[in-house]
Amino acid sequence: MxxxxxxxxxxxxxxxxxxxxxxxxxxxxxxxxxxxxxxxxxxxxxxxxxxxxxxxxxxxxxxxxxxxxxxxxxxxxxxxxxxxxxxxxxxxxxxxxxxxxxxxxxxxxxxxxxxxxxxxxxxxxxxxxxxxxxxxxxxxxxxxxxxxxxxxxxxxGRPASPLRYLILVNPRSGPKRNARNIAETVVQPMLLQAGIESDMVVTTHAQHAMQIGETKVVGNDKTLDDYDAVILMGGDGTIHEFLNGVMRRDDAMATLAKLRLGAIGCGSANGFTKTITYASQEVVGPLQETFLICKGHVTATDISTYTTRKNTYTSFLTFAWGNIADIDIDSECIRCLGESRFDVWGAWCILRMRHYRGRFSYTNDPKPVLPSSLNDPVPESWTVMEDDFILFWASHVSHAATGSMNSPHSRLQDGVIRVFILRKPMSRFRATRVLLGLDTGKHIEVEGAEYVACTAYRLEPQGSYNDLDGEVIEDGPVQAQVIPGVLNVFAGPLAK
Ligand SMILES: Nc1ncnc2c1ncn2[C@@H]1O[C@H](COP(=O)(O)OP(=O)(O)OP(=O)(O)O)[C@@H](O)[C@H]1O
Incomplete structure (x- = not known):
């Protein structure tokens, strides 16, 4: 003030x-x-x-x-x-x-x-x-x-000055596919009220958001540098694509430092927008999300890099393996149910109660030193868990979906990845309590559940999927490391 x-x-x-x-x-x-x-x-x-x-x-x-x-x-x-x-x-x-x-x-x-x-x-x-x-x-x-x-x-909180934002709309996101309509009826009018001009670009094909992030080219005569902020309107997949496009650039960190991102949840899960609104003490929804963008408070949020044998990815949301990945990926066939597809498939996974062998190694060191190759062993100081896992869920966000507070202690800017783990033995009764506790975050209190914070980890999984931010990536070992506070996101003044 x-x-x-x-x-x-x-x-x-x-x-x-x-x-x-x-x-x-x-x-x-x-x-x-x-x-x-x-x-x-x-x-x-x-x-x-x-x-x-x-x-x-x-x-x-x-x-x-x-x-x-x-x-x-x-x-x-x-x-x-x-x-x-x-x-x-x-x-x-x-x-x-x-x-x-x-x-x-x-x-x-x-x-x-x-x-x-x-x-x-x-x-x-x-x-x-x-x-x-x-x-x-x-x-x-x-x-x-x-x-x-x-x-x-x-x-x-800033002097009145002309601003121009890019609105990137994924017309195929969410069960209603109404992102464009929300942009025209809610987002653009509210931006105008806040004195902000905007250009809307509708993605024309899959991976279009990634191309824009990577090349910065928005249209015939505009680049990302012509805009004061980018508003992503789609699901978490659209944010993942755009962010991974930016991170492919040689000047990725400099580009990130200049970018200010807004997100309007138009997908089926909308974990990121739920996390931002929850941290900002707002109700999830396009009007509240646009309100935060108009108010203009920016919070520097954590992201992480994931290395596999073939690629390096950037994650802003979650990495899931075991039954949570099975629920997320296998339930694609009932996508028409919207978010309830996760409940239906979750019940089926509890009945099956599959478990997978794996090794999880992690460290809390604020400046972790990671092996340069996945073939090299992790440092001796790291904690190692080799066991039969029912689920493994690493998270930057408090909510992986609107109705799922998967990591209640996660904050936008806490510098750690929090991992929720269930290992054998675990009764179906307790596994059901975990699933039922997900909407309030009480699942971490169920006996036998583990919840650890780390700054880097390696997972060597056998079976299931490697599910990064809701997208399947290649099988095999992954190694992750936090990059604290580099993604500038519009969030309320109290959000951290
Ligand atoms: N014009 C388009 N035509 C076809 N596919 C598109 C187009 N624009 C974007 N896509 C693709 O749509 C897919 C789904 O988008 P997104 O993940 O944002 O929505 P969602 O899956 O409904 O939401 P969530 O990720 O929250 O579950 C992405 O893989 C993206 O590449």
Whole structure:
């Protein structure tokens, strides 16, 4: 807050028409900043009654527009002032604050009219609530614009400046395949309200997002360098493709350092967007995810590299092997069920209760030294587990899917990979409790479950799939290492 400009004193003298739906006896009002990002709307009478308090933390943008008046037409979409009319019948300046407060949940007491407000500890979905003020005629419009610019700075924490974002849409993601529609009806309008221009590019083929990441070429005349941020609209697979494309570049780390990424979950699992919104104390969903992008707070998140005998990959989500990989990959055939495909296949896997032989070696050393070849042994200081594994699930994210809090202790920026393990012996009863506990993260408390944090590991698996960020990669040993805090993602100010 210390870098914010001072509140312009002239705001007290700028007369605005009180929105008629407030049913206030005061015809005019003005803006008063009360600190802590609270904006009071006060009546212009000598009493200066507070008519409304607006929390600027809920706002994404402030705009001043000249609305031309045509006597027979309705001019303002919402909150239209009906009386008193602005005197200037040619046009009026309108100051709009675009706010998206969290909806207050109604308790049973409120439904029956026995209480008026509630304070829920849980985040709630946000709803659009715009505050439109018609500026009184004869007011100095330059002064109004100066106040709006300061307000915009308070809203986003940065001076108002032109920004242009790239929206990359995967039209084939998710059971509804509606990413393009969400981009046009939710994301682009909200960005405009926040003063952000955008170009939308729809992927035309599989791996298109990877090509854009690798070549930076977006269209005939644009590259990634022409944009202030990239918004990925698809499933986790789209993010994986784009990130792995960027990481193929010779200047990968320099490109990552400049990139700012937003994600709108339009896939079937949406683990990354669930993780970001959970960390930001928001409800998952396109509106809340766009809200975070408009607010512009960036959190430097961890990723990791995975080396196999043939390739090197970059991961931002999870590596699964054993029954979790079986559930993820084999359930592709019932993809039409959306996220419930994982529950259906999970029940089947518990009935089968397969186990796989493997060796897991890991270290917690903050600066781990990894063998240069998968044929070389791991350092002696590493912990080694050789056993029959039911499942192995390494994660950077708290949620691998919207309904699965697979790694409740994972944070965007904790510098470790957390691995959840089930080994034999394990009864079907306990395995069922693990599966049932996944939506709340309680599975890590089931007797026999193991949950370790490491900075690097090697897995030498026999059987099942190597499932990296939801995509199958080649079989055989893998070696992973954290790259802490390099992916700049739009997330709430409290997210770490
Ligand atoms: N125009 C396109 N035509 C065909 N396939 C495409 C096109 N654009 C992207 N793809 C492919 O669509 C696949 C699925 O995308 P994505 O993984 O993002 O969605 P999802 O599988 O529904 O979600 P999740 O990964 O969260 O389960 C990706 O493999 C991607 O390469």
């Amino acid at each position: 210390s870098n914010l400009p001072a509140w312009p004193e002239e705001s007290a003298n700028i007369k605005l028409f009180t929105p008629p739906e407030w049913k206030s006896s005061s015809v005019f009002c003005s803006l008063r900043y009360d600190g802590n990002n609270q904006l009071s709307i006060v009546s212009s009478e000598s009493s200066q009654r507070v008519l409304e308090v607006i929390n600027l933390n809920d706002c994404i943008g402030v705009q001043v527009e000249i609305v031309l008046k045509n006597a027979n037409e309705k001019k303002y979409e919402t909150n239209e002032p009906t009386s008193p009319e602005p005197v200037d019948t040619q046009g009026s300046a309108v100051l709009t604050l675009y706010c998206y407060p969290q909806q207050e949940p109604l308790t049973w007491m409120q439904r029956w009219g026995l209480a008026t407000s509630s304070s829920s500890k849980h985040p709630q979905p946000r709803v659009a609530r715009y505050h439109r003020f018609v500026v009184a005629p004869a007011e100095d419009l330059q002064a109004v614009s100066r106040v709006a610019a300061v307000l915009q700075h308070y809203v986003t």
